[in-house]
Amino acid sequence: MTHEPKLRITGEVVQPRELSFDELAAVASEFQLIDVSRIDSKRQGDAVTLVGLLTLVGAKPMSKYLGLHAATDNFHASIPLEPVLQRAFVIYRLDGQPLSVKNGGPFRFFIPDFAACHTHEIDECANVKFVDHMELTADIGFDNRPHDGDEHAALHERQT
Ligand SMILES: Nc1nc2c(c(=O)[nH]1)N[C@H]1C(S)=C(S)[C@@H](COP(=O)(O)O)O[C@H]1N2
Ligand SMILES: [Mo]
Numbered sequence: 001m002t003h004e005p006k007l008r009i010t011g012e013v014v015q016p017r018e019l020s021f022d023e024l025a026a027v028a029s030e031f032q033l034i035d036v037s038r039i040d041s042k043r044q045g046d047a048v049t050l051v052g053l054l055t056l057v058g059a060k061p062m063s064k065y066l067g068l069h070a071a072t073d074n075f076h077a078s079i080p081l082e083p084v085l086q087r088a089f090v091i092y093r094l095d096g097q098p099l100s101v102k103n104g105g106p107f108r109f110f111i112p113d114f115a116a117c118h119t120h121e122i123d124e125c126a127n128v129k130f131v132d133h134m135e136l137t138a139d140i141g142f143d144n145r146p147h148d149g150d151e152h153a154a155l156h157e158r159q160t
Helices: 021-025 050-057 149-159
Strands: 007-011 017-019 046-049 065-070 075-080 089-094 108-110 133-137
Touching: 007 050, 017 021, 017 050, 021 089, 046 050, 050 089, 050 133
Parallel strands: 007 133
Antiparallel strands: 007 017, 046 089, 065 075, 065 133, 089 108
8 A cells, every 4th residue: 555645734833734635625615725727727626725724733923934845856945935825825636636746746836926937036936846845934944946047947857
């Protein structure tokens, strides 16, 4: 039996959690975003809002940055929380099933209306795929997104 992927949320929170697919699906409906294509026509699936996730763990007021960690390919971003809080979400389901790796699953962080890549702390590159760990921090954390156009082009080259 394969082990079930979980979304770990730690750091400056009252109650760290490890959320399974079933637990995400059971999050209150006010925090569910059914059919994200309504928000970005190029994206598919169902999500839980970042507000919903932070409500579950009880984000402490000192948490100012959100770390997005993907161990699968060692990709990490640390972004300011406040500007994304009301619009970001985590896609976890497609056609009633866990989101496939092909689609950035099992957990894919997404900010609609992102800035162009490597132009800003909150850019398209911060839409981290294969997220296994979200971490709230008071100060900026580890971030290995590409810094310039060449690095970014090389990253995309590796993915094709
Ligand atoms: N885990 C992980 N997430 C990632 C990346 C990556 O290499 N690994 N690339 C980022 C970059 S640079 C971009 S532009 C977007 C692209 O997302 P898309 O393939 O869904 O369009 O994913 C981001 N998320
Ligand atoms: Mo990117």
